[in-house]
Amino acid sequence: MTDSSVSSGLKPVPRPGVMDAPIYVPGTHIDESGGDVAILSANENPAGASPMAVDAAGEAAKGLHRYPDGGSVALRQALGELHGLDPDRIICGAGSDELITFLIRAYAGPGDEVLYSQHGFAMYKITALTVGATPVAAPETDLRTDVDAILSMVSPATKLVFIANPNNPTGSYLSRDEVAKLARDLPGNVILVLDAAYAEYVSRNDYGAGEDLVDQYPNVVMLRTFSKIYGLASLRLGWGYGQPDVIGAMNRLRSPFNVNVPAQLAGLAAVRDQAFVEKSRTDNERWLGWMTAQLTELGLHVPPSVGNFVLAGFADEETANRASAFLEGRGIVPRKVGGYGLPTYLRITVGLERECRMLVDGLKAFLSEESGS
Numbered sequence: 001m002t003d004s005s006v007s008s009g010l011k012p013v014p015r016p017g018v019m020d021a022p023i024y025v026p027g028t029h030i031d032e033s034g035g036d037v038a039i040l041s042a043n044e045n046p047a048g049a050s051p052m053a054v055d056a057a058g059e060a061a062k063g064l065h066r067y068p069d070g071g072s073v074a075l076r077q078a079l080g081e082l083h084g085l086d087p088d089r090i091i092c093g094a095g096s097d098e099l100i101t102f103l104i105r106a107y108a109g110p111g112d113e114v115l116y117s118q119h120g121f122a123m124y125k126i127t128a129l130t131v132g133a134t135p136v137a138a139p140e141t142d143l144r145t146d147v148d149a150i151l152s153m154v155s156p157a158t159k160l161v162f163i164a165n166p167n168n169p170t171g172s173y174l175s176r177d178e179v180a181k182l183a184r185d186l187p188g189n190v191i192l193v194l195d196a197a198y199a200e201y202v203s204r205n206d207y208g209a210g211e212d213l214v215d216q217y218p219n220v221v222m223l224r225t226f227s228k229i230y231g232l233a234s235l236r237l238g239w240g241y242g243q244p245d246v247i248g249a250m251n252r253l254r255s256p257f258n259v260n261v262p263a264q265l266a267g268l269a270a271v272r273d274q275a276f277v278e279k280s281r282t283d284n285e286r287w288l289g290w291m292t293a294q295l296t297e298l299g300l301h302v303p304p305s306v307g308n309f310v311l312a313g314f315a316d317e318e319t320a321n322r323a324s325a326f327l328e329g330r331g332i333v334p335r336k337v338g339g340y341g342l343p344t345y346l347r348i349t350v351g352l353e354r355e356c357r358m359l360v361d362g363l364k365a366f367l368s369e370e371s372g373s
């Protein structure tokens with residue numbers, strides 16, 4: 001018997017761009033069953049999820065043989081009620097990552113440009129590459145998204161602009177007015193994606209997640225997630241809000257049962273437990289402030305953050321890498337952000353009080369060892 005696929009020398013070749021895309025490197029996780037560790041690498045909610053959401057996910061285990069409601073109807077209804085939005089203009093996804101993929105697949109291909117901010121969330125670039133589109137990064141000023149820089153880089157090939165607001169990993173945010181200017185000045189054929197994964201954490205009067213801009217402009221989409229303040233990262237659940245044409249395009253790329261039953265039921269229970277969200281927000285605010293002050297006092301550069309994480313800047317890349325290894329040796333896991341063009345920084349999630357104290361003690365020990373050597 002001959003093996004024709006081998007003898008012919010033919011082999012399958014992925015579409016242009018696929019093999020150019022780097023594989024996303026997630027924050028490190030370590031075994032936490034043993035106790036005194038602090039996983040501060042993935043911006044997860046250190047308090048877990050609402051007990052009601054945990055119960056709902058458990059209940060869902062009784063029906064694992066049934067397909068989900070493909071339209072996530074009850075969940076979209078609850079989200080619509082909570083945020084005052086039309087559920088028909090909401091789409092649910094397996095994490096907001098999946099919704100980013102739908103948007104890029106729907107609107108970009110070879111020859112098109114996908115524009116984002118210099119230190120913007122990694123998935124915009126990675127996903128653009130997978131469809132053969134050209135990723136374009138606009139420079140930032142002081143680790144902040146620069147609306148004028150973005151506008152100046154829009155070309156006839158630009159199909160989508162992605163803004164994480166607040167941005168990960170910098171923690172900075174754009175005001176409602178700055179985002180409104182971007183929405184107003186972008187050409188109407190360019191999709192503006194407002195990725196508001198950390199919106200619930202922000203308590204600034206001049207911040208908005210962008211629902212109002214979606215209502216005003218047919219090319220604006222807002223993305224949200226259950227992975228951060230809701231503490232449901234493992235279930236993979238996110239949602240988007242846009243005008244009917246955009247949501248219609250995304251729904252055509254959605255597989256029929258993209259959001260599983262445990263995710264839908266836990267998401268629904270989580271939406272109904274806003275007390276949990278509120279407590280997570282106030283706890284974060286307290287320990288974010290504390291961590292920022294402590295790390296700054298240690299001489300590290302900590303840009304102001306409105307999220308549930310901070311950047312901590314060291315003298316140079318080698319010192320940042322040594323700090324990361326030192327902390328990991330003590331069971332404290334930060335996130336390296338060299339991949340985001342920030343090799344002298346580590347990103348650190350705001351943990352529980354115990355974890356924040358472990359982190360600060362760890363960095364104190366590291367810095368005194370460094371100055372002694």
Ligand SMILES: *Cc1c(COP(=O)(O)O)cnc(C)c1O
Pocket residue numbers: 043094095096097098121164167168195197224225226227228233236237238
């Ligand atoms: C964490 C994060 C997401 C959320 O991803 P999921 O796929 O919903 O878990 C989206 N955007 C940004 C900027 C993030 O930091």
